[in-house]
Amino acid sequence: MGRSPCCEKAHMNKGAWTKEEDQLLVDYIRKHGEGCWRSLPRAAGLQRCGKSCRLRWMNYLRPDLKRGNFTEEEDELIIKLHSLLGNKWSLIAGRLPGRTDNEIKNYWNTHIKRKLLSRGIDPNTHRLINESTVSPSSLQNDIVNESLHLDFTGPDQERLVKAEPVVQEEGNNNNNNNNNCTSSGTTSDKDFQNEDDWVLNLELSVGPAATTYRYESTRKTSLDSAESNRRWGSELYGGRSDAVCLCCRIGLFRNESCRNCRISDVRTIRESRIL
DNA sequence: AACCACGCCAACCGCACACCG
DNA sequence: CCGGTGTGCGGTTGGCGTGGT
Numbered sequence: 001m002g003r004s005p006c007c008e009k010a011h012m013n014k015g016a017w018t019k020e021e022d023q024l025l026v027d028y029i030r031k032h033g034e035g036c037w038r039s040l041p042r043a044a045g046l047q048r049c050g051k052s053c054r055l056r057w058m059n060y061l062r063p064d065l066k067r068g069n070f071t072e073e074e075d076e077l078i079i080k081l082h083s084l085l086g087n088k089w090s091l092i093a094g095r096l097p098g099r100t101d102n103e104i105k106n107y108w109n110t111h112i113k114r115k116l117l118s119r120g121i122d123p124n125t126h127r128l129i130n131e132s133t134v135s136p137s138s139l140q141n142d143i144v145n146e147s148l149h150l151d152f153t154g155p156d157q158e159r160l161v162k163a164e165p166v167v168q169e170e171g172n173n174n175n176n177n178n179n180n181c182t183s184s185g186t187t188s189d190k191d192f193q194n195e196d197d198w199v200l201n202l203e204l205s206v207g208p209a210a211t212t213y214r215y216e217s218t219r220k221t222s223l224d225s226a227e228s229n230r231r232w233g234s235e236l237y238g239g240r241s242d243a244v245c246l247c248c249r250i251g252l253f254r255n256e257s258c259r260n261c262r263i264s265d266v267r268t269i270r271e272s273r274i275l
Numbered sequence: 276a277a278c279c280a281c282g283c284c285a286a287c288c289g290c291a292c293a294c295c296g
Numbered sequence: 297c298c299g300g301t302g303t304g305c306g307g308t309t310g311g312c313g314t315g316g317t
Contacts, residue, residue: 015286015287015311016285016286016312017286038302038303050302051287051303051304052286052287054303054304055285055287056285056286059284060285060286087306087307088305090304101304102285102286103284103285105306106283106284106285110282110283110284111283
Protein backbone atom coordinates (compact mmCIF):
# COMPACT_ATOMS: atom_id res chain seq x y z
CA MET A 1 0.00 0.00 0.00
CA GLY A 2 3.06 2.18 -0.21
CA ARG A 3 3.02 3.05 3.39
CA SER A 4 5.97 5.11 4.51
CA PRO A 5 8.37 3.42 6.87
CA CYS A 6 8.20 4.44 10.49
CA CYS A 7 11.56 6.10 10.21
CA GLU A 8 14.35 6.93 7.86
CA LYS A 9 16.17 3.67 8.20
CA ALA A 10 19.35 4.70 6.50
CA HIS A 11 20.54 6.73 9.45
CA MET A 12 19.26 4.57 12.22
CA ASN A 13 21.09 2.28 14.57
CA LYS A 14 19.90 -1.27 14.74
CA GLY A 15 20.63 -4.20 16.95
CA ALA A 16 21.54 -4.28 20.58
CA TRP A 17 21.16 -1.13 22.61
CA THR A 18 24.16 0.42 24.30
CA LYS A 19 24.16 1.68 27.87
CA GLU A 20 24.43 5.21 26.57
CA GLU A 21 21.36 4.78 24.40
CA ASP A 22 19.45 3.27 27.28
CA GLN A 23 20.40 6.20 29.48
CA LEU A 24 19.31 8.73 26.90
CA LEU A 25 15.97 7.03 26.55
CA VAL A 26 15.39 6.68 30.27
CA ASP A 27 16.38 10.26 30.93
CA TYR A 28 14.11 11.55 28.24
CA ILE A 29 11.10 9.55 29.37
CA ARG A 30 11.67 10.52 32.98
CA LYS A 31 11.58 14.13 31.94
CA HIS A 32 8.84 14.08 29.35
CA GLY A 33 6.96 10.86 29.85
CA GLU A 34 5.99 8.28 27.29
CA GLY A 35 4.27 9.08 24.06
CA CYS A 36 4.86 10.29 20.54
CA TRP A 37 7.39 7.60 19.87
CA ARG A 38 7.96 8.82 16.37
CA SER A 39 9.43 12.12 17.44
CA LEU A 40 10.99 10.85 20.64
CA PRO A 41 14.28 9.56 19.22
CA ARG A 42 15.22 12.88 17.67
CA ALA A 43 14.20 14.76 20.79
CA ALA A 44 16.15 12.38 22.98
CA GLY A 45 19.18 12.45 20.74
CA LEU A 46 18.87 8.83 19.69
CA GLN A 47 19.65 7.33 16.32
CA ARG A 48 16.83 4.87 16.63
CA CYS A 49 13.39 4.60 15.18
CA GLY A 50 10.41 5.25 17.42
CA LYS A 51 9.29 1.69 17.37
CA SER A 52 12.65 0.52 18.52
CA CYS A 53 12.58 3.03 21.38
CA ARG A 54 9.14 1.99 22.42
CA LEU A 55 10.08 -1.67 22.39
CA ARG A 56 13.21 -1.06 24.38
CA TRP A 57 11.30 0.93 26.96
CA MET A 58 8.36 -1.43 27.21
CA ASN A 59 10.35 -4.65 27.33
CA TYR A 60 13.47 -3.67 29.16
CA LEU A 61 13.76 -0.21 30.66
CA ARG A 62 10.39 0.33 32.29
CA PRO A 63 10.93 0.68 36.03
CA ASP A 64 7.99 -1.52 36.96
CA LEU A 65 9.32 -4.58 35.20
CA LYS A 66 9.84 -7.67 37.24
CA ARG A 67 13.14 -9.33 36.58
CA GLY A 68 14.07 -12.88 37.25
CA ASN A 69 12.60 -16.30 36.80
CA PHE A 70 8.94 -17.01 36.51
CA THR A 71 7.39 -18.54 39.59
CA GLU A 72 5.40 -21.73 39.56
CA GLU A 73 2.25 -19.67 40.12
CA GLU A 74 3.06 -17.52 37.14
CA ASP A 75 3.66 -20.64 35.06
CA GLU A 76 0.29 -22.05 35.90
CA LEU A 77 -1.40 -18.73 35.39
CA ILE A 78 0.13 -18.38 31.96
CA ILE A 79 -0.97 -21.86 31.02
CA LYS A 80 -4.51 -21.21 32.13
CA LEU A 81 -4.70 -17.84 30.48
CA HIS A 82 -3.29 -19.27 27.28
CA SER A 83 -5.88 -22.02 27.33
CA LEU A 84 -8.52 -19.33 27.43
CA LEU A 85 -6.99 -16.59 25.33
CA GLY A 86 -4.64 -18.31 22.94
CA ASN A 87 -1.62 -16.37 21.72
CA LYS A 88 -2.91 -13.07 23.03
CA TRP A 89 0.35 -12.30 24.74
CA SER A 90 -0.46 -8.73 25.57
CA LEU A 91 -3.67 -9.77 27.26
CA ILE A 92 -1.86 -12.44 29.19
CA ALA A 93 0.88 -10.01 30.10
CA GLY A 94 -1.72 -7.61 31.39
CA ARG A 95 -2.56 -10.16 34.06
CA LEU A 96 1.01 -10.70 35.14
CA PRO A 97 2.24 -7.50 36.70
CA GLY A 98 5.79 -6.68 35.76
CA ARG A 99 5.91 -9.11 32.88
CA THR A 100 5.90 -8.11 29.24
CA ASP A 101 4.16 -9.74 26.35
CA ASN A 102 7.49 -10.42 24.71
CA GLU A 103 8.84 -12.02 27.82
CA ILE A 104 5.83 -14.24 28.23
CA LYS A 105 5.86 -15.16 24.58
CA ASN A 106 9.50 -16.17 24.80
CA TYR A 107 8.92 -18.02 28.01
CA TRP A 108 6.01 -19.86 26.52
CA ASN A 109 7.98 -20.92 23.49
CA THR A 110 11.05 -21.99 25.41
CA HIS A 111 9.73 -23.43 28.65
CA ILE A 112 6.02 -23.89 28.94
CA LYS A 113 5.52 -25.62 25.63
CA ARG A 114 8.02 -28.19 26.69
CA LYS A 115 6.50 -28.45 30.12
CA LEU A 116 3.06 -29.13 28.68
CA LEU A 117 4.40 -31.65 26.21
CA SER A 118 6.09 -33.49 29.04
CA ARG A 119 2.70 -33.65 30.73
CA GLY A 120 1.24 -35.09 27.55
CA ILE A 121 -0.68 -31.95 26.79
CA ASP A 122 -0.78 -30.31 23.40
CA PRO A 123 0.31 -26.70 24.02
CA ASN A 124 -1.80 -25.41 21.17
CA THR A 125 -5.09 -27.04 22.06
CA HIS A 126 -4.48 -27.75 25.75
CA ARG A 127 -5.87 -31.20 25.17
CA LEU A 128 -4.28 -34.42 26.15
CA ILE A 129 -2.22 -35.58 23.21
CA ASN A 130 -3.47 -39.15 23.47
CA GLU A 131 -7.08 -38.22 23.93
CA SER A 132 -8.28 -36.86 20.66
CA THR A 133 -11.90 -36.92 21.76
CA VAL A 134 -12.06 -35.10 25.01
CA SER A 135 -15.55 -33.89 25.62
CA PRO A 136 -15.77 -30.13 25.77
CA SER A 137 -17.64 -30.19 29.03
CA SER A 138 -14.95 -32.14 30.77
CA LEU A 139 -12.37 -29.86 29.29
CA GLN A 140 -14.13 -26.79 30.54
CA ASN A 141 -14.52 -28.34 33.94
CA ASP A 142 -10.85 -29.02 34.01
CA ILE A 143 -10.08 -25.42 33.35
CA VAL A 144 -12.54 -24.08 35.85
CA ASN A 145 -11.86 -26.60 38.54
CA GLU A 146 -8.26 -25.73 38.31
CA SER A 147 -9.33 -22.31 39.19
CA LEU A 148 -9.44 -19.25 37.08
CA HIS A 149 -11.69 -16.44 37.88
CA LEU A 150 -12.05 -14.18 34.94
CA ASP A 151 -13.97 -11.02 34.76
CA PHE A 152 -13.43 -8.81 31.78
CA THR A 153 -14.27 -5.19 31.18
CA GLY A 154 -12.48 -2.08 30.11
CA PRO A 155 -9.88 -1.83 27.40
CA ASP A 156 -9.43 -5.56 27.13
CA GLN A 157 -13.04 -6.13 26.42
CA GLU A 158 -12.88 -5.36 22.74
CA ARG A 159 -9.76 -7.35 22.20
CA LEU A 160 -10.97 -10.30 24.14
CA VAL A 161 -14.16 -10.52 22.17
CA LYS A 162 -11.98 -10.83 19.11
CA ALA A 163 -9.84 -13.47 20.72
CA GLU A 164 -10.32 -16.91 19.31
CA PRO A 165 -11.30 -19.31 22.01
CA VAL A 166 -8.99 -22.25 22.18
CA VAL A 167 -11.52 -24.57 23.71
CA GLN A 168 -14.02 -25.27 21.03
CA GLU A 169 -17.24 -27.13 20.81
CA GLU A 170 -16.92 -30.64 19.58
CA GLY A 171 -17.81 -30.87 15.94
CA ASN A 172 -17.57 -27.16 15.60
CA ASN A 173 -13.89 -26.76 15.50
CA ASN A 174 -13.49 -24.81 12.34
CA ASN A 175 -15.82 -21.93 12.15
CA ASN A 176 -16.62 -20.54 15.50
CA ASN A 177 -13.95 -17.92 15.57
CA ASN A 178 -16.30 -15.06 15.14
CA ASN A 179 -18.83 -15.70 17.78
CA ASN A 180 -18.82 -13.33 20.65
CA CYS A 181 -18.46 -16.02 23.19
CA THR A 182 -16.45 -15.73 26.32
CA SER A 183 -12.92 -16.79 26.12
CA SER A 184 -13.87 -20.16 27.44
CA GLY A 185 -15.90 -20.70 24.32
CA THR A 186 -19.09 -21.49 26.10
CA THR A 187 -21.72 -19.35 24.53
CA SER A 188 -24.71 -21.35 23.52
CA ASP A 189 -28.40 -20.92 22.87
CA LYS A 190 -29.05 -22.37 26.25
CA ASP A 191 -27.09 -19.64 27.92
CA PHE A 192 -28.31 -16.78 25.85
CA GLN A 193 -31.86 -16.64 24.69
CA ASN A 194 -30.88 -13.97 22.28
CA GLU A 195 -27.18 -13.67 21.96
CA ASP A 196 -27.38 -10.17 20.57
CA ASP A 197 -29.00 -9.00 23.76
CA TRP A 198 -25.94 -9.69 25.83
CA VAL A 199 -22.98 -7.52 26.37
CA LEU A 200 -20.23 -9.23 28.23
CA ASN A 201 -18.48 -7.51 31.03
CA LEU A 202 -14.94 -8.40 30.14
CA GLU A 203 -12.77 -6.88 32.79
CA LEU A 204 -10.27 -9.58 33.48
CA SER A 205 -9.85 -10.63 37.03
CA VAL A 206 -7.64 -13.51 37.92
CA GLY A 207 -7.51 -15.45 41.08
CA PRO A 208 -5.87 -18.83 41.06
CA ALA A 209 -8.41 -20.63 43.09
CA ALA A 210 -11.47 -22.53 42.12
CA THR A 211 -13.95 -19.81 41.63
CA THR A 212 -16.76 -19.63 39.23
CA TYR A 213 -16.59 -17.95 35.95
CA ARG A 214 -18.61 -14.83 36.10
CA TYR A 215 -20.36 -12.85 33.53
CA GLU A 216 -22.54 -9.85 33.78
CA SER A 217 -25.20 -8.49 31.60
CA THR A 218 -25.37 -4.76 31.27
CA ARG A 219 -28.92 -5.20 30.15
CA LYS A 220 -30.98 -4.76 33.26
CA THR A 221 -34.07 -6.30 31.79
CA SER A 222 -32.25 -9.57 31.52
CA LEU A 223 -31.05 -11.62 34.41
CA ASP A 224 -29.65 -9.60 37.23
CA SER A 225 -26.00 -9.96 37.92
CA ALA A 226 -26.37 -12.37 40.80
CA GLU A 227 -28.64 -14.61 38.83
CA SER A 228 -26.39 -14.55 35.82
CA ASN A 229 -23.48 -15.45 38.01
CA ARG A 230 -25.39 -18.27 39.54
CA ARG A 231 -26.35 -19.65 36.16
CA TRP A 232 -22.90 -19.17 34.79
CA GLY A 233 -21.25 -20.95 37.65
CA SER A 234 -23.79 -23.55 38.44
CA GLU A 235 -25.18 -24.58 35.11
CA LEU A 236 -22.01 -24.48 33.17
CA TYR A 237 -19.40 -25.37 35.69
CA GLY A 238 -21.02 -26.69 38.77
CA GLY A 239 -20.13 -23.43 40.45
CA ARG A 240 -17.51 -23.55 43.11
CA SER A 241 -16.88 -20.70 45.43
CA ASP A 242 -13.78 -21.58 47.37
CA ALA A 243 -11.79 -18.66 46.05
CA VAL A 244 -8.25 -18.00 47.07
CA CYS A 245 -6.89 -14.60 46.34
CA LEU A 246 -3.86 -14.46 44.09
CA CYS A 247 -2.30 -11.68 46.10
CA CYS A 248 -2.35 -13.77 49.25
CA ARG A 249 -1.46 -17.00 47.60
CA ILE A 250 1.73 -15.67 46.12
CA GLY A 251 2.53 -13.90 49.32
CA LEU A 252 2.11 -10.30 48.38
CA PHE A 253 -0.44 -9.66 51.08
CA ARG A 254 -1.79 -11.23 54.17
CA ASN A 255 -5.51 -11.82 54.13
CA GLU A 256 -6.31 -9.00 56.46
CA SER A 257 -4.43 -6.45 54.42
CA CYS A 258 -5.61 -7.62 51.05
CA ARG A 259 -8.45 -5.68 49.63
CA ASN A 260 -9.60 -8.67 47.64
CA CYS A 261 -9.99 -10.73 50.75
CA ARG A 262 -12.04 -8.05 52.38
CA ILE A 263 -14.67 -8.43 49.73
CA SER A 264 -17.23 -10.79 51.10
CA ASP A 265 -18.74 -12.13 47.91
CA VAL A 266 -16.08 -14.19 46.22
CA ARG A 267 -17.86 -13.84 42.93
CA THR A 268 -17.00 -10.20 42.93
CA ILE A 269 -13.37 -10.60 43.78
CA ARG A 270 -11.49 -8.60 41.26
CA GLU A 271 -7.89 -8.66 40.57
CA SER A 272 -6.21 -5.77 42.23
CA ARG A 273 -3.38 -4.72 40.00
CA ILE A 274 -0.64 -6.05 42.13
CA LEU A 275 2.26 -3.64 42.61
C1' DA B 276 41.56 -25.25 23.43
C1' DA B 277 38.64 -25.38 19.56
C1' DC B 278 34.56 -26.42 17.54
C1' DC B 279 29.76 -27.30 17.30
C1' DA B 280 24.92 -27.53 18.57
C1' DC B 281 21.46 -25.76 20.99
C1' DG B 282 18.66 -22.68 23.89
C1' DC B 283 17.43 -18.25 25.17
C1' DC B 284 15.89 -13.73 24.51
C1' DA B 285 16.26 -8.98 22.76
C1' DA B 286 15.08 -6.85 18.81
C1' DC B 287 13.11 -6.53 14.27
C1' DC B 288 9.43 -6.75 10.85
C1' DG B 289 5.00 -6.59 8.89
C1' DC B 290 0.44 -6.03 9.69
C1' DA B 291 -3.81 -4.27 11.83
C1' DC B 292 -6.16 -1.00 14.21
C1' DA B 293 -7.29 3.60 16.24
C1' DC B 294 -7.33 8.21 15.72
C1' DC B 295 -7.54 12.53 13.48
C1' DG B 296 -8.03 16.09 10.03
C1' DC C 297 -15.95 8.52 4.18
C1' DC C 298 -11.10 8.50 3.22
C1' DG C 299 -6.27 8.74 3.62
C1' DG C 300 -2.28 9.60 6.52
C1' DT C 301 -0.05 8.81 10.81
C1' DG C 302 1.00 6.73 15.22
C1' DT C 303 0.86 2.84 18.03
C1' DG C 304 0.46 -1.90 19.45
C1' DC C 305 0.63 -6.79 18.59
C1' DG C 306 2.29 -11.31 17.27
C1' DG C 307 5.54 -13.96 14.59
C1' DT C 308 10.20 -14.41 13.44
C1' DT C 309 15.12 -13.80 13.48
C1' DG C 310 19.85 -13.35 14.77
C1' DG C 311 23.39 -12.96 18.13
C1' DC C 312 25.17 -14.42 22.37
C1' DG C 313 26.02 -17.69 26.06
C1' DT C 314 26.60 -22.27 27.52
C1' DG C 315 27.30 -27.06 27.58
C1' DG C 316 28.97 -31.10 25.22
C1' DT C 317 32.38 -33.41 22.42
